[in-house]
Amino acid sequence: MRRAGRLVSCLAAGTGLALAVWALWPGLAVRTYTVETDRLEAGRRIRLVLASDLHSRAGAAQQKILDEIAASMPDAILLPGDIADDREPLAPAVDFVRGCADIAPTFYATGNHEHRAGDLGEILRAFSDAGAEILRGRMTTIEVRGVPVTVAGLDDPTGGTAVLWQRTLEDLSAALPDEGIRVLVSHRPERAADYAESGFDLVVAGHAHGGQARVPLLLNGLFAPNQGFFPAYAGGVYSLGQTTLVVGRGLAFAPRLPRVWNPPELVIIDLVG
Numbered sequence: 001m002r003r004a005g006r007l008v009s010c011l012a013a014g015t016g017l018a019l020a021v022w023a024l025w026p027g028l029a030v031r032t033y034t035v036e037t038d039r040l041e042a043g044r045r046i047r048l049v050l051a052s053d054l055h056s057r058a059g060a061a062q063q064k065i066l067d068e069i070a071a072s073m074p075d076a077i078l079l080p081g082d083i084a085d086d087r088e089p090l091a092p093a094v095d096f097v098r099g100c101a102d103i104a105p106t107f108y109a110t111g112n113h114e115h116r117a118g119d120l121g122e123i124l125r126a127f128s129d130a131g132a133e134i135l136r137g138r139m140t141t142i143e144v145r146g147v148p149v150t151v152a153g154l155d156d157p158t159g160g161t162a163v164l165w166q167r168t169l170e171d172l173s174a175a176l177p178d179e180g181i182r183v184l185v186s187h188r189p190e191r192a193a194d195y196a197e198s199g200f201d202l203v204v205a206g207h208a209h210g211g212q213a214r215v216p217l218l219l220n221g222l223f224a225p226n227q228g229f230f231p232a233y234a235g236g237v238y239s240l241g242q243t244t245l246v247v248g249r250g251l252a253f254a255p256r257l258p259r260v261w262n263p264p265e266l267v268i269i270d271l272v273g
Contacts (some may be wrong), residue, residue, distance in 0.1 A: 028251075030068050030269040033237050039181055040273030046144050049074040049104070050267035052081065052206025053250030054096055055113065056088035057262075058120030061253045064140070065266060068098040074104045075144045079132065080206045080248070081111020081156055081187035084123050088243055089123030094126045103133025105142055108132040109153035110206065111187040112225075116158065135185055136268050137168040139175065156187045166194065173198045178250050180206060181271060183270060189233035189247040190226045196240035202271065203245045210235040213260035221262075235265070 038164040040046065041173045049069050058065055069077065077100045084093040100106040114123050128134050135153020142149050157165040176182050182200045189205040211221015211234030221234025251267040 014069055025251060025264055028064060028068065029249075029263045029265045030072075030157075030268065031265060031268060033246060034270045034272055035202065035237070035246075037181070037271055037273065040147065040271060042273045043272040044147065046147065046149060046271040047072065047074045047206075048183070048202075048269040048270060049077045049100075050204045050206075050246060050248045051077060051079055051083075051096075051100065051251060052091060052187075052204075052248035052267075053111070053209060053252055054083045055085040055146045055250075055252040056083070056090065056093040057085065057252040057254045058092065060255050061117065061264070062096055062099075063094060065251060066096070068266055069100065070103050074268070076142065076149065076151065077101075077104050077106040078151070078183070078204045079106065079108040079249050080185045080204050082110055082206060082250075083108065083127075084117060085113045086116040086118065090117075090123060090126060093123075096149055096269070097127045097132045098130035107135055107140075107151045107185055109135050109185040109187060110156045110159065112156050112158040118160065137240050137266070139172060139173070141177070141180070148177065149183065150177055150180060151183045151185060152176075154184065154186040155189075165191075165224075169194055169198060175202070176200070177204045188226065189245065190224075190231075192233055192238065192240055192245055195243055195245055198243060200243055202269070203243060204248070204267075204269070205233075206244065206248045206250055208234045208247055208249070209252075210226065210259065210262040210265065212257055212262065215263045216261055222260075 136155040139152035184200040208224035213222040224231035238245040
């Protein structure tokens with residue numbers, strides 16, 4: 001009986017250890033979401049990469065992230081803020097932006113941590129020099145295999161007020177073209193109700209860090225900034241009527257709080273007709 005008890009204890013300990021390793025596994029998750037749209041002809045595809053919340057802390061994994069992005073052969077790369085961090089060196093973030101821009105057209109909107117860094121102008125100049133298109137309340141259009149893709153960006157409200165943020169979104173919405181795909185890059189997923197009324201086909205965001213802790217099939221997120229406990233928009237794809245919101249769980253490989261069943265994530269979005 002004692003031997004059986006020891007065996008059960010060992011099995012329980014081994015199972016617990018395996019679950020802990022699985023839960024805290026820090027490897028890179030690459031997720032592909034397919035979003036159907038009637039704004040593309042049947043059989044057409046536009047591929048976008050969403051890379052959020054690097055926080056200048058990918059370390060040795062940064063090259064792996066860039067390799068995965070390159071392998072996906074995206075038509076554009078979207079960076080919805082917190083690529084840099086107010087408590088980390090800027091250089092790794094700049095290197096990451098440069099690596100992205102070497103792969104495909106890269107579009108960046110600010111996050112709260114860039115605003116807290118003390119010299120936002122330096123960050124924006126460095127990212128622009130690295131090849132990113134800086135979108136602060138403005139939009140630009142590229143052509144992908146004959147399809148116009150308009151990409152707009154919102155400055156994080158940390159740099160202003162919620163009223164200014166809302167007014168800027170309304171101005172961008174009013175200026176949207178009728179043709180092609182319309183994409184908004186914005187750090188904040190909790191403003192989903194505003195995005196639903198915006199007229200954009202796709203909104204990409206970050207900020208929530210996947211809710212920090214997840215339980216597969218049961219809990220998509222425990223806590224997220226500006227959403228609190230059990231956030232509605234922790235990570236994944238959300239249908240907001242005519243608008244689709246995709247929230248990235250972030251790419252920081254050395255988080256200040258442990259991420260449980262919530263590894264760093266790179267998102268590939270396939271828009272298909």
